[in-house]
Amino acid sequence: MQIDYRQAAEIIRNSDNIHILTHQSPDGDTIGSGFALYFALTKMGKKSAVICPDGVTSRYAFLSEGYEEPEQFEPETVIAVDIADPNLLGDLKEKYADRIDLCIDHHISNIMYAKHTLLNGKASAACEVMYRLFEELGLELDDRTAKCLYTGIATDTGCFRFSNSSREAHEIAGRLIEYNIDFAQINREMFDIKSRARIQLEQYILSNMETYFDERCAVLCITEELRQSLNVQNEEFDGVAGLPLQIQGMEMAVTLKEKVSGQYKVSMRSAGRVNVSEMCQQLGGGGHVCAAGCLVNGTLEEAKAQVLEIAGKAMGE
Ligand SMILES: [Mn+2]
Numbered sequence: 001m002q003i004d005y006r007q008a009a010e011i012i013r014n015s016d017n018i019h020i021l022t023h024q025s026p027d028g029d030t031i032g033s034g035f036a037l038y039f040a041l042t043k044m045g046k047k048s049a050v051i052c053p054d055g056v057t058s059r060y061a062f063l064s065e066g067y068e069e070p071e072q073f074e075p076e077t078v079i080a081v082d083i084a085d086p087n088l089l090g091d092l093k094e095k096y097a098d099r100i101d102l103c104i105d106h107h108i109s110n111i112m113y114a115k116h117t118l119l120n121g122k123a124s125a126a127c128e129v130m131y132r133l134f135e136e137l138g139l140e141l142d143d144r145t146a147k148c149l150y151t152g153i154a155t156d157t158g159c160f161r162f163s164n165s166s167r168e169a170h171e172i173a174g175r176l177i178e179y180n181i182d183f184a185q186i187n188r189e190m191f192d193i194k195s196r197a198r199i200q201l202e203q204y205i206l207s208n209m210e211t212y213f214d215e216r217c218a219v220l221c222i223t224e225e226l227r228q229s230l231n232v233q234n235e236e237f238d239g240v241a242g243l244p245l246q247i248q249g250m251e252m253a254v255t256l257k258e259k260v261s262g263q264y265k266v267s268m269r270s271a272g273r274v275n276v277s278e279m280c281q282q283l284g285g286g287g288h289v290c291a292a293g294c295l296v297n298g299t300l301e302e303a304k305a306q307v308l309e310i311a312g313k314a315m316g317e
Pocket residue numbers: 029030082106124125126156
């Protein structure tokens with residue numbers, strides 16, 4: 001059931017022991033909104049734990065500074081943040097999928113799996129929804145909460161470059177930088193600094209990608225064998241899917257990354273003209289107009305053929 005800010009605030013006021021779930025392959029928004037909620041709940045005198053299916057990767061560890069892992073407890077309330085579909089819970093799916101009381105999200109593709117869903121499809125990030133929820137709760141933010149919320153908005157808007165960078169997103173970010181946060185450093189860490197392995201990965205991708213439909217669609221294939229040979233950790237693939245869109249004239253980019261043998265995680269990015277959310281929906285996935293994903297079974301060639309058929313139609317080929 002979809003609920004509003006007032007009702008979501010009520011649920012939070014009435015719960016004392018809360019598990020906060022983030023999605024697998026974590027990004028700045030899920031980790032940022034998860035820990036922002038933890039800090040807020042702590043301030044309200046409530047017990048909570050942030051549970052991340054892939055752990056807090058080193059890239060986002062700065063957002064969890066000040067987190068104190070509580071002893072294991074049975075939650076009264078389970079809250080999922082930035083999670084459009086319980087399949088994104090990874091290893092946590094079995095334990096939690098059927099018992100999520102509140103989902104706080106901004107994906108229009110949310111399948112409404114939670115008992116209550118606070119969804120703002122116009123929000124740039126779950127962190128933007130979280131900011132409004134804290135307002136509704138009358139909570140005063142502090143530096144570490146502001147740092148989490150700012151990072152989520154900055155990362156989900158591609159540093160305020162994507163079309164979801166609304167006036168609202170800018171205004172909230174403006175209020176967040178009033179706190180003592182080093183936003184220049186956060187953006188440098190999130191957008192400029194890369195590991196050597198990542199630079200090697202980018203070099204590999206740009207020289208080995210395939211292009212289709214008059215060079216308007218790029219396809220990147222990353223098998224597990226290739227990942228290992230490049231010595232790149234899974235967490236370092238964040239943002240790779242959009243890389244080909246830096247090339248003039250490129251309209252969409254598709255990345256096929258081997259998840260397990262016979263299954264590929266497909267990430268699609270659009271420069272704005274084509275709707276990749278619709279394409280991914282045809283394959284059982286979803287997301288945003290310019291950034292979406294799905295899982296495809298089969299060999300690499302089979303997966304690629306499926307994706308190219310749908311992409312070709314969408315691009316008028
Ligand atoms: Mn998000």
